[in-house]
Structure formats: structure tokens, C-alpha cells
Amino acid sequence: MYFDSFQTLMHMDGHGPYVWAAYAITLAVIVLMLLLPGRRARAQLRQVAGELRRQQGAPNTGTTEET
Amino acid sequence: MTAPGTAAFCLRLLRRQLVLAVRRPIEIANPLLFFAMVVALFPLGLGPAPDSLAEFAPGILWIIALLSNLLTSDTVFRSDYDDGSLEQLLLSPQPLFLSVLAYVGAHWLVTGMLLAVVSPVFALMLGLPGQALGALFLSLLIGTAVLSLVGGIGAALTVGLKRGGMLISLLILPLYMPVLIFGSAAVQAAVSGAPAVPYLAILGAMLSLAIALAPIAIAAGLRISIDA
Amino acid sequence: MTAPGTAAFCLRLLRRQLVLAVRRPIEIANPLLFFAMVVALFPLGLGPAPDSLAEFAPGILWIIALLSNLLTSDTVFRSDYDDGSLEQLLLSPQPLFLSVLAYVGAHWLVTGMLLAVVSPVFALMLGLPGQALGALFLSLLIGTAVLSLVGGIGAALTVGLKRGGMLISLLILPLYMPVLIFGSAAVQAAVSGAPAVPYLAILGAMLSLAIALAPIAIAAGLRISIDA
Amino acid sequence: MWTFFHKLGSPPWLYGISGSILRYLLPLTLLALTMGVVWGVLFTEPDFRQGNSYRIIYIHVPAAVVALAGYYVMAIAGGISLIWKMKMADVAMRACAPVGAALTFIALVTGAIWGKPTWGTYWVWDARLTSMLILFFLYLGVVALYEAYDNKEAAGKACAVLSLVGTVNIPIIYKSVDWWYSLHQPASIKFTGESTIDPSMLYPLLLMITAFYALFTCLLLMNMRAEILERESRTKWVRKLAQEAR
Amino acid sequence: MLAADNLSLERGGRQLFEGLSFAIQAGQLVQVAGANGAGKTSLLRILAGLSRYGYLGRVERSAPLLYLGHQSGVKGMLTPRENLSWHVAGEGIYSDAAIERALEQVGLYGFEDVPSHALSAGQHRRVNLARLYLSQSPLWLLDEPFTAIDVDGVAALEALMVAHAREGGAVVLTSHQVINAAYPMQQLSLSTGLSQ
Amino acid sequence: MLAADNLSLERGGRQLFEGLSFAIQAGQLVQVAGANGAGKTSLLRILAGLSRYGYLGRVERSAPLLYLGHQSGVKGMLTPRENLSWHVAGEGIYSDAAIERALEQVGLYGFEDVPSHALSAGQHRRVNLARLYLSQSPLWLLDEPFTAIDVDGVAALEALMVAHAREGGAVVLTSHQVINAAYPMQQLSLSTGLSQ
Ligand code: HEM
Ligand SMILES: Nc1ncnc2c1ncn2[C@@H]1O[C@H](COP(=O)(O)OP(=O)(O)OP(=O)(O)O)[C@@H](O)[C@H]1O
Ligand SMILES: Nc1ncnc2c1ncn2[C@@H]1O[C@H](COP(=O)(O)OP(=O)(O)OP(=O)(O)O)[C@@H](O)[C@H]1O
Numbered sequence A: 001m002y003f004d005s006f007q008t009l010m011h012m013d014g015h016g017p018y019v020w021a022a023y024a025i026t027l028a029v030i031v032l033m034l035l036l037p038g039r040r041a042r043a044q045l046r047q048v049a050g051e052l053r054r055q056q057g058a059p060n061t062g063t064t065e066e067t
Numbered sequence B, C: 001m002t003a004p005g006t007a008a009f010c011l012r013l014l015r016r017q018l019v020l021a022v023r024r025p026i027e028i029a030n031p032l033l034f035f036a037m038v039v040a041l042f043p044l045g046l047g048p049a050p051d052s053l054a055e056f057a058p059g060i061l062w063i064i065a066l067l068s069n070l071l072t073s074d075t076v077f078r079s080d081y082d083d084g085s086l087e088q089l090l091l092s093p094q095p096l097f098l099s100v101l102a103y104v105g106a107h108w109l110v111t112g113m114l115l116a117v118v119s120p121v122f123a124l125m126l127g128l129p130g131q132a133l134g135a136l137f138l139s140l141l142i143g144t145a146v147l148s149l150v151g152g153i154g155a156a157l158t159v160g161l162k163r164g165g166m167l168i169s170l171l172i173l174p175l176y177m178p179v180l181i182f183g184s185a186a187v188q189a190a191v192s193g194a195p196a197v198p199y200l201a202i203l204g205a206m207l208s209l210a211i212a213l214a215p216i217a218i219a220a221g222l223r224i225s226i227d228a
Numbered sequence D: 001m002w003t004f005f006h007k008l009g010s011p012p013w014l015y016g017i018s019g020s021i022l023r024y025l026l027p028l029t030l031l032a033l034t035m036g037v038v039w040g041v042l043f044t045e046p047d048f049r050q051g052n053s054y055r056i057i058y059i060h061v062p063a064a065v066v067a068l069a070g071y072y073v074m075a076i077a078g079g080i081s082l083i084w085k086m087k088m089a090d091v092a093m094r095a096c097a098p099v100g101a102a103l104t105f106i107a108l109v110t111g112a113i114w115g116k117p118t119w120g121t122y123w124v125w126d127a128r129l130t131s132m133l134i135l136f137f138l139y140l141g142v143v144a145l146y147e148a149y150d151n152k153e154a155a156g157k158a159c160a161v162l163s164l165v166g167t168v169n170i171p172i173i174y175k176s177v178d179w180w181y182s183l184h185q186p187a188s189i190k191f192t193g194e195s196t197i198d199p200s201m202l203y204p205l206l207l208m209i210t211a212f213y214a215l216f217t218c219l220l221l222m223n224m225r226a227e228i229l230e231r232e233s234r235t236k237w238v239r240k241l242a243q244e245a246r
Numbered sequence E, F: 001m002l003a004a005d006n007l008s009l010e011r012g013g014r015q016l017f018e019g020l021s022f023a024i025q026a027g028q029l030v031q032v033a034g035a036n037g038a039g040k041t042s043l044l045r046i047l048a049g050l051s052r053y054g055y056l057g058r059v060e061r062s063a064p065l066l067y068l069g070h071q072s073g074v075k076g077m078l079t080p081r082e083n084l085s086w087h088v089a090g091e092g093i094y095s096d097a098a099i100e101r102a103l104e105q106v107g108l109y110g111f112e113d114v115p116s117h118a119l120s121a122g123q124h125r126r127v128n129l130a131r132l133y134l135s136q137s138p139l140w141l142l143d144e145p146f147t148a149i150d151v152d153g154v155a156a157l158e159a160l161m162v163a164h165a166r167e168g169g170a171v172v173l174t175s176h177q178v179i180n181a182a183y184p185m186q187q188l189s190l191s192t193g194l195s196q
């Protein structure tokens, strides 16, 4: 361990804000990138499930489906 | 159906034009990217030396504003002319010189206003001193509004022409020049520490004049064009 | 009826595109007017110190050429798409990658070639030394041809989109940058007395590559776009 | 061999296998990332010239390296999609673009932040920075073009053409930007790369680069799965999946 | 509602009509007859007030009018609903419910929120025709309203025009199709004027 | 000349046709039937090879074809003569005399050198129809060729199509008008396929 206290770790001889900002932004971007595809996939599955339910509930009614 | 007030009608028109401009979400970001890329072109062409770039920055940003205005003002009425909407606008019971303000206003919002808002970022990338940012922003904000109004006149006069529109655009172009001169002069003044207010005041006077007269000219131009 | 040779057909297409451009002179004149205005603006933005103007003249002229290319390349296929001619072109028995060369060629003739021809006048106005005029002319002539070809790819990929808008500039600007770098470097070299030939040779190599590959990409892009 | 290729082209198979890969790869990646960061930030000595600000290197360099590599992955996928008309290559290409753009963004932002303490400015028009900016635009172009098309199959083909055109240009862009820099500006700013890197810094860096490659793979697969579901939403297997998911 | 007095028009060196006079009253359903290039569109544009130069004679309009030309005035980037609620003609601000009803009446139920460029040719024109259901203008000037419309659509449109005439409106239209309206139609010939 | 095998198309969430198979031989005159938005244009574009994605099934073309779509492909800035002699379809280079004859046959005698934007709607479309007189392609795919054409023009066009079929050509067209050709017409229904 190079740093001897939490304070020095945060401060890093004045470079702390830069280093931590860089790490924070990176973390934010990575988390966002990890979350988005999952959300997209789940939304798609929900939509397909909804379509199926609608078809089973009311067979051959509307000629149009929502897209 | 309720008979719309003129103001309500113009707001609807404005909304329509804005929606048409930004229909796809990706399009909202595009003008910004466009500015970013054009700003990046200048260091590539002129060399990356920070001093000379900073010196050029007012001129560069004003050129981009002028360019995006000059090359897009032709489209203000074009698509409405092509698909017949313009005929409908002319037949509308609403006062034409107010409706056209909505068209010009939308054009200004998606070109000049947007450029003015993002210009500080790019000005900093080009190394413009911080004290000039305010003057840059204000001069672009006011100046591009004048450009949009004047460009609207040119667009109205040429939209129906199948050929030979050059003459009119030649007549309109000289009107752009004073805006450029005072606009970049305002920024230059701010850079060198002089007050930019006199220049901005002149731009403001131009804008008042343009708002008062341009809509009438545009309306007249459209009526002539639709008959061409 | 005689079955046309491909060369004859492409020449006819070229003639058609040129006639269409010339009948709307405003479109041809716009880049030139823009050129003139920017050249007039730069002294205003910089103050009339002749030295720094001359120093930056190559970059300025090249950036103008690039911008006018960028903002007009969207129109290469647009009107043909809108009125259904493009469908007919795709159904034609002629090889598409050759026909599109006629479109790109016409675009180059009325933008890049024209700019190259008038550039010496503006270069002298900016105080560019006479010995660099040849390099300026040649670099613009070759470089803008590359720009037109690359711009054609962007135009082909976006023509079917209802809101192509500024998307095309995002697609092609990154590809324009090498041309800008070598083009202005060629002129810069000539100004400083160094040989411009190596840079021109690189531009020539880029042109060969672009002529060989761009038509294929354009043809593929059009086939995709018509289906969008 | 041929059957493997055949399988690669089959969406349900790809969906299934990528799910099982992710189940192991994703935790491993996150673990490696955490380890690399802890090692790099807490357990290494500061650089003798840059002090502690150099710790940004552990994200900056991996992001930059993988962002560059990502473009080639995308272009190769685009080529496969155009030449062999393989649908899943299309999907892979489309999935590369946002991931690559995000990594490029990370490299740009961390680099800019790093620049402030070391160079005294967030941005200079340096060759490397400029070319990275261009790469960012290239990625964004692919994303934007894909979004602009309604017909996603056509969108995939259009993006494939664009990314192939981009590959031809990437060497040209890098060469020309490098050249431009050396022509116009005396090398006033230098990366610290010349001071050969100390092993105590190198090992965590290598770990982070590996972790970023793994991260790229994970994100790619996750995006591909989402994309497959969207494209295949009318097939039986997706419907079955949707019913099971509820 | 509309009176034309001694109209003459020459275009491209050809005399399209000369000394044409007629008046259109409430309840009339008038079809302008003539071959391609006879001058029907030109006449309608003069009647609507869109052409103001180049012709002789006078036109008097005493009622608000609705003009639908060859071009549709429908924006591909907007949905049918938006096209109607933001229509530039500015006659009125229609409620969402009214717009929905009108779109349903022209057979666009379910297509209200699809971008118009993704509609078929006939559906695209129908967006515009929906204005006929919304408008309060008594005088309609319709230039080839049946273009691209299928058989059922034409019948519905004919019924609408008849209803409009019955309610005291008037319709002047051009069409190359024979109109089977259960209502006395009048023909307007460009050479001889109005006739039964 | 043209064979479609098991074509299926879904657009905007609606199944337009499914499992459609048919073959078109020389001498056939086929009208595609269907209401607005049924999918006629979409089918024709698939047959012509303009749409290549998003449908299932196979199309085989064994003869050069001529496709005329909803849009005219006529440039307003060019005269009819220029429009034909510089046509981008590139099937052939037509002599001036041939072009003049074709323009005369579509009733544009005297309008050869007027800019096309100064033509009436019907005349504008006729410029495009002149290609039917010039073309050597045996297979014609025509999407609503009668739009904006007057009664005489429609009759002439019908006669031309019959003559083309007699000479061993084939025509597939869409139209909402009833066609009175003195020739056996076939109907192509999007749901049930080809029928007499
Ligand atoms: C926005 C600013 C910056 C950008 C876009 C950027 C971009 C890049 C790129 C593209 C690489 C190359 C990876 C490779 O060659 O495979 C890289 C590597 C590197 N960068 Fe940056 N950088 C930026 C700022 C900085 C700063 C401020 C520093 C430190 C003073 C820095 C230090 C390094 C180091 C040490 C490497 C390691 C690899 C080598 O030495 O070649 N970068 N950066
Ligand atoms: N802008 C114009 N400039 C000159 N002449 C024109 C112009 N527009 C139309 N014409 C001419 O006027 C004549 C009548 O045109 P108009 O559009 O009124 O015909 P129309 O009866 O509506 O025909 P269609 O049934 O084809 O629509 C045509 O001969 C045409 O050539
Ligand atoms: N670009 C598109 N994107 C999505 N859907 C589309 C697109 N174009 C057409 N459609 C849909 O496909 C269906 C069929 O359209 P098509 O143009 O083939 O109809 P059509 O039979 O030619 O009708 P019309 O008689 O009105 O010309 C319509 O419901 C339409 O909404």
C-alpha cells in the first residue's frame, strides 16, 4: 500500500481530483454500457410477451398491431 | 374546432418546424458534432499553433455561423414549396407576415442560436481568451438572428424560381457583410480588452430593423414566388 | 434505338447533370460567393496585417474548398432520389459503379474544379506568394476530386433517409481530413520554397485509390438506400 | 469447420452460447478490473516526473488501445456481413460501434483530464489527440447511420459499407495526422512513453489492458444479444423466450 | 359564393380560356372538364387566389375556401395526426378527438402515428383528404381529389361531397374519372362555361 | 419472364402477403388488385428488384424489364426531349426522330422543348409514358400508369398495352380504375394469387 491514509489517497499531492474524476467518469460510462443492453433486451422481451398476450386475448381482431 | 388566435397559430407553426428539424433524436446532436468537426478542421488546415488559432477564433466561429446560415437558408421554404404546404399557408386566414416569423424563428433556433450556445466550448478549444466569451455569445446570438431574417428574404424570393435565382441572392449577400463586420469586431474588441457594447448595440439596431421589415418582405416574396 | 456503349451512356449522364446544374445557377454560384465572402472576411477578422494573412492563406483556401464540398455533396443524388430517377438508374443495364462516376464528376466540375480555377485570384487577394499559385491550383484540383468521391459515398448512404440532414457531414468529415492536411501542406511547402511534388503525389495516390474504390462503395450505398 | 460457421450464423445458437460465455466471462472481467485498479492506484509508486497523476494511465491506455482495436473488429465484421451475407456479422458490427465509441470517449476524457496537471491544458491539437478525436467521429458516424435507417437490415449493410470505407482510411488518417504534427509544430509536448516503463507499473497496466479486452468482449456480446432479440422478435424461439421470461 | 367574370388566360403561347364567366352558388357540385393541359389546374388556382398575375378578368370570393391541389401538402416526417394538428392552413385548431375521427373516416385508423412517409401512395393522399372532414369552409376547390384513391375511397369521397353540397356548401373539382354521385352534377367547360 | 416463389412481406407490423407464388409469361396482361395500402407498390418493387431486404421468398427475372413507379422520374428543369434522350435508365440511345415520334404519340406534340415544370400534371406524366413507346423491354411493371391521365390518354395507353402483349410482351400494372382492354386481363390478388 503506497498511501498511508485515506486523506492522502484522496488528495494524491494535489492530483487527486484529476485522478478520481477520471476514474469516476470511466466507472460511470462502464456501468452505463453494462446496463443499457440488458435494459434493451428486457424491454424487447416484454414487448413480445405483450404482443403474444394481446393476440391470445383477442384473436384476429385489429388488422394493425402497434410497432 | 376553435378559431385559433394568431399567436397560437404561430406557436404551432414554430413547433411544427422545430419538430421537422429535430425529428430523429440523433439529429439534435448532429449540429453540435458538425460544429465540433468544423472547428477541428481549422487547426488541421492552419496548423496547431495555439497563438495564431486564438487570434483566428472570432473569425473562424463567425465564418461557421455565416456558412451554416448561407447554405441552409435556401431550405427554409423549399420543402414546403415542393410539397404544396406553402400554397396552403398563403391561403390561410392568418396574417402571413407573422406566420413567416415562425419559419425564420425555427431556422434561427436550430442554426444560429444553437451555434451561439455551444460556441464558448469551441472557442475555448481554439484558445480564445475567456474574457471574450460573453461578447462572442451575444454577438452570435444577435447577429445570426439578423442573418436568418435576411436569408429568409432571399429564400422567399427564390423559392419558386426554376432558374435564374442568382441575381436575388447577389442582392441579399451584401446585407450579410455588415453583420459579419460588426459581429467579429465585437469579439475582437473584447479580446483586446476594449468594450464590445457599441458593436453589440449596432447589431441590436440591425436586428430591430430586420424584425420590423424582413417579415413584410418575406411575405411579399412568397406571394410572388408562388405565382412564378 | 442503338444499344449504347457504357462510355457513351456515362457521357450523356455527365452532360445531363451539368445541364441541370447550370440551369440552377444559384447552386453553382453559392460556393464561389461563399469563397469570396470568406476571403473578404478573414482580413476583417485578423486585421489587415499582410504577413499573417499570407501565412494562413493556404489553410484558409483549403478549408473553404472543403466546406463548400461538404455542404453541397448532400445534393449529388438527392433530387434524383426525390423524383424517382434514381430507381431508374438502379434498374439500368449499365454498370452502376460507372454511372455514378458521372454524378460525382459533374459535382466535382461545378464545385472543386471551379474553385480551383478561381482560387489564384483569391489567393492573390490574400497575399499568397506567386510561386505557390501552381501548387494551390493543382492541389485543389486533385484534392477536391477526392473530396467529391468521398462525399459521394456519404451522399449515397444517406440519400434514402428522410432526415439525412447533417448526418452526411458526420460520416464524411473524418475522411476529408487527410486530404485537407496534404492539400494545405502542399501549398505551404510551395510558399516556403520546398518542393510541393511529394504532397501532390500523395494526393494523386489518394485520388487513384478513391477512383478505384469509391464508385463501388457508392453503388453499394445507393442499392441499400433505395430500400431504406 | 463448416458446421461451426453455419452455427455462427444461427441466431438462437449464438444467443444461447453468448449467454453461457457471459455467465463466466463477466464476473471474471469485473474481478480483473477491480484488481487492476486496486493494484494500480493503491500499490504502485508514483511516477518520478508526473507524481500521482500518472495513475490515470491504468484506464487511459487500456481504453485507447482497445478502442483502436475495436474499429478493426467492427470493420472485419462489416466485411463478413457484406461478402458472405452473414446476418450475425451485421449484428456484431452494430454492437461494436457504441462500445467502441464509449471506450474512445473514455480515452479522450481521461486523456484530457490527465493533460491538465501534466501539460497545463485540457486540449492541444496534437497528432495523437486529433486522430483519436477522428476515431470518435468514425464510431459515432456508424451509430448515427444505423439509427437513421428504419429498415434495420438495410441499416446493417449501410454501416458495413461505411466501416469498410473507414478501414481504408484509418491508416491514411493516422499517417497524415502524424505527419501534419511533425510538419507544423516542433515537438513541444511529448508523451512520457520514452522513459521506459517500470515493471512495477507495467504489470498492473498489462492486467488492465487484458481486462479491458475482456470488457469489450462482454459488452459486445451483451449488445449482440439485445440486437438479436430485436431483429428476431417475430420468430418462434424469441416468443418462447418471452413467455418463459414472464 | 364564387363569381368569375370574363376570365382569360394565355400560357406558353396558347389561349387556354377566354371570356369565361360563371357563378357558383351554395349547393352546387361542379366538375371542371377538359383534357390534359386544358387549363383546369390553372383555373382552379386563379379561383383560389393563388395565381394573381397573368390573367384577365375578375374573380370574387364571398366565402372562405378550402383548396386541395395536385400536391399533397403532407409532410413525410410528420405523422398523419401531426400533419393535421399542425396544418399550415390555420383555419382552426382541431381537437385530438376530431382529428382521430377524421382519420378514421378516411380509412387511416391505426395509422395515426406512423410517419407519413411510411404510408402507401393512396394513404398519403388520404391524410390530406381528412381535412375535408374537419374543415368548416363552405367552398371546396379540389384538384383531382381521386388520384391514387381506391374504389371504396372514391365512393366515400363522392358521398362526402354530396353531403357537403346538401348542407349548403359548394364543390368545384377536376377529375378525369366519371363521378357517380346521386346528386345533380354540373360540368364546367373551359370553352363554353357552366352547364348541366 | 418473371416467376415469384413463395413471397411473404410484412411491413409496419402487418402481413401484406404471405406465400404468394405466380409466374408471368409472354402475352399476359396482369392487373394487381387491392385497396390502398394493400401492398401493390411493395410487390412491384420487389418484382423489379428495387427492394432487396425485408421480404421472404424468391423472384426470378428472365427478361429485361421496364418499371414505372409512382414518381415520374421526369426532371422539371429539362425539356421532354432532354428528359428522354438523357434518361438515366440507359436502355438505349434513342434517335431524335424516335423521341419526337414517341412524344407525339403521347400527345406532347409542340411541347417537346418546353421545360417540363411548365407542363400540366398529366402532360408531366406523359413524358414518362413516352418511354413505353421507345422501350424494347418485353416486361413492363407499371405502378398506376393512369394517374392524372385524361380519358383519351387512358384509352391510348390501354391500346398500347394490348399491342405490347400481342407482340409477345407482358405487362403487370396496378390501377384503381377498371381497365377496358379488348384482351383477356388477369387479376393478381395479393391473398390468392393469379386468376383469370
Ligand atoms: C485528450 C487527450 C489524450 C488522448 C486523446 C490520448 C490518446 C492516446 C492514444 C490514442 C494512445 C495510444 C494507445 C496506443 O498507441 O495503442 C495513448 C497512449 C498513451 N497516452 Fe494518451 N492521450 C491523451 C492525453 C494524454 C496525456 C495528457 C498523457 C500524459 C501526460 C498521456 C499519456 C499516454 C501514455 C503514457 C500512453 C501510453 C502508450 C505510449 O506511450 O505510446 N495521454 N493516448
Ligand atoms: N408554370 C407554367 N408556365 C408556363 N406554362 C404553364 C405552366 N404551368 C402550366 N402551363 C401550361 O398551361 C397549360 C394548362 O396547364 P394546367 O396545369 O392548367 O392543365 P390541366 O388542365 O390541369 O391539365 P391536367 O389534367 O394534366 O392536370 C398547359 O398547356 C401547360 O403547358
Ligand atoms: N417505407 C415504409 N415503411 C414502412 N411501411 C411502409 C413503407 N411503405 C409502405 N409501407 C406500408 O406498407 C403497406 C403497403 O404499402 P404499398 O405502398 O405497397 O401499398 P399500395 O397497395 O401500393 O397502396 P396504394 O394503392 O395506396 O398505392 C402500407 O400499409 C404502408 O403503410
Ligand SMILES: [Mg+2]
Residues within 6 Å of the ligand: E040, E041, E042, E070, E143, F120, F121, F122
Ligand atoms: Mg391539373
Ligand SMILES: [Mg+2]
Residues within 6 Å of the ligand: E120, E121, E122, F040, F041, F042, F070, F143
Ligand atoms: Mg401504391
